Amino acid sequence: HNAQVAESFLVFNSEGYIQSQPATSVFQYGFNTSDKSGCGWIAVYNVLRYFYNEGIITIEPExxxxxxxxxxxAAFGFGSLGTNPLVIKWLLKSQGFKVEFVLDRTKFEQEAKTSTINIIAYLSKNLNRAHYQMIEYDEVQNDFIFYTSASRKSMSTYLAAHEDDYTFLITISI
Structure with a gap:
């Protein structure tokens, strides 16, 4: 099913990134559709798209x-509960990237600035919401570009909005 609908999926930005999780409702993920719990695979897809756009990998991600x-x-609860971050790490490492988890919030900004690209995630303490996003450091603006959905903000602004949530950073480097 997913291979068939991927052929006609056109909801990418001009650089080929997926910026709208609701638009991915045509894809199955576990027992759900991707609009409900697909942010993990979307973040991984966007990371691979970043590396493809930069010429670091030569095969366009599908x-x-x-x-x-x-x-x-990696689908927790058959996709109902999102994506296991350990499998995200395994998948990216299997592509040859250096992948690390950062759990200390005070180190997020520095680690995100010095890695090639990142995925940031939060899980609410009452376990009713969670989200993965690819983030890219913009040296010129000295802020971060968040993907899916698109926004720009400082790391401190992001962390303040998620001060009551569990958060972690996945750094990905070549």
Whole structure:
């Protein structure tokens, strides 16, 4: 199913990133559709798209090839509860990238600035919401570009908005 709908999926920005999780409702992820719990695979897809755009990888990422291993091995609660971050790390490491978790919020900004690209995530303490996003440091503006959904903000602004949530950063480097 996902390979078929991927052929006609056109909801990318001009650089090929997915910026709208609701638009991914055509994809299956676990027992759900991707608009409900697909932010993990979307963040991974956007990371691979970043590396492709930068010429670091030469094979263009395909949505169905990102969803498949995460759906098989990482979908918590058959996709109802999101994506296992350990499998995200494994998948990116299997592509040859250096991948680390950062749990100390005081180190997020520095680690995100010095890695090639990042995924940031939060989980509310009452466990009713969570989200993964690819983030890119913009040296010129000295802020971060957040993907899906698109925004710009400082790390301190992001962390203040999630001060009552569990947060972690996944740094990805070449």
């Amino acid at each position: 949505i169905e090839n990102v969803i498949k291993p995460l759906d098989q091995f």
